Amino acid sequence: KAGVTQTPRYLIKTRGQQVTLSCSPISGHRSVSWYQQTPGQGLQFLFEYFSETQRNKGNFPGRFSGRQFSNSRSEMNVSTLELGDSALYLCASSSGRGGNGQYFGPGTRLTVT
Amino acid sequence: QKEVEQNSGPLSVPEGAIASLNCTYSDRGSQSFFWYRQYSGKSPELIMSIYSNGDKEDGRFTAQLNKASQYVSLLIRDSQPSDSATYLCAVIGGSEKLVFGKGTKLTVNP
Numbered sequence: 032k033a034g035v036t037q038t039p040r041y042l043i044k045t046r047g048q049q050v051t052l053s054c055s056p057i058s059g060h061r062s063v064s065w066y067q068q069t070p071g072q073g074l075q076f077l078f079e080y081f082s083e084t085q086r087n088k089g090n091f092p093g094r095f096s097g098r099q100f101s102n103s104r105s106e107m108n109v110s111t112l113e114l115g116d117s118a119l120y121l122c123a124s125s126s127g128r129g130g131n132g133q134y135f136g137p138g139t140r141l142t143v144t
Numbered sequence: 145q146k147e148v149e150q151n152s153g154p155l156s157v158p159e160g161a162i163a164s165l166n167c168t169y170s171d172r173g174s175q176s177f178f179w180y181r182q183y184s185g186k187s188p189e190l191i192m193s194i195y196s197n198g199d200k201e202d203g204r205f206t207a208q209l210n211k212a213s214q215y216v217s218l219l220i221r222d223s224q225p226s227d228s229a230t231y232l233c234a235v236i237g238g239s240e241k242l243v244f245g246k247g248t249k250l251t252v253n254p
Contacts, residue, residue: 064242073246074188074232087241121187123242132178133242135187 033058035124035136043142049110052139056103056124062086063105064133065097068119077120080105112143147171148235150245158253163220163227165248170214171237177209179218180232182247188232192218223252 036055044050056063064087065077076089080099097107103124109116119140123133150167157163165179176195180188194200194207194216206219216235220227230247237243 066244074244076241076243079241087239089241132190132193134190135180138187 035122035134037120037122037136037139039139040137041140041142043144044112045144046112046114048112049108050112050141052107052109052120052122052141054105054107054122054124054136056105056122057134060124060126060134061103062125062127062133063099063103064123064125065105065107066121066123067091068121068138069117074121077107109141114143117141117143146245147237147243148233148245150231150233150248152246152248154249154251156251156253157223159223159225161223161252163223163250163252165218165220165231165233165250167216167218167233167235167245168214169216169233169235169237169243171235171239172211172214173238174211174214174235176236177207177216178234178242179205179207179216180234180244182230182232184229220250223250225252225254228252 038053062081064079067075079087083099094110099105119138121138123135125133179192181191182188192207194209200207204221208217230249232247233245
């Protein structure tokens with residue numbers, strides 16, 4: 032099976048802009064979760080989608096949003112970018128509610144200047 | 145108290161030795177526990193999952209869970225230089241979110 036794919040792999044944006052990241056889960060996986068990883072904070076949970084519904088949300092401002100499509104592909108949007116949003120954004124998929132373990136994509140490296 | 149805590153390390157062991165990585169968690173209702181390995185510049189890779197008290201072995205890796213002590217560990221036997229990475233402990237608690245520790249950096253010296 033193909034793994035989790037994320038596009039784009041690298042992005043450079045300026046403050047105030049918005050960005051959309053895309054994630055395609057492993058075939059058959061219906062749960063997609065998004066994480067932000069920074070050296071200081073480690074892996075921080077953003078949100079989880081299952082069958083097009085947001086099932087869980089982390090402690091991030093409303094500038095961070097997401098959605099999931101009927102084919103389980105997911106997008107994450109960050110509006111009004113801030114310098115502190117520079118991070119590695121990781122998508123992970125699982126077959127169920129995550130209890131089976133999550134499988135990560137390669138990530139999108141976002142740099143905000 | 146942080147939800148999932150790990151010693152940040154770095155932990156350095158000689159090749160062939162046993163590396164022991166530890167993790168504690170705060171949510172007593174947690175039911176699912178995972179270990180991920182993350183090489184520098186790469187994304188985390190799931191290497192072990194454990195759900196019941198006791199030991200679970202997979203090749204050179206053994207995960208140990210003690211729910212009464214809220215403690216989960218990972219032992220790597222016959223450590224190899226290729227095991228050098230950051231190891232992340234992750235727990236699913238009552239919130240049903242996967243919560244990660246900050247990771248322990250392991251270096252295996254040839």
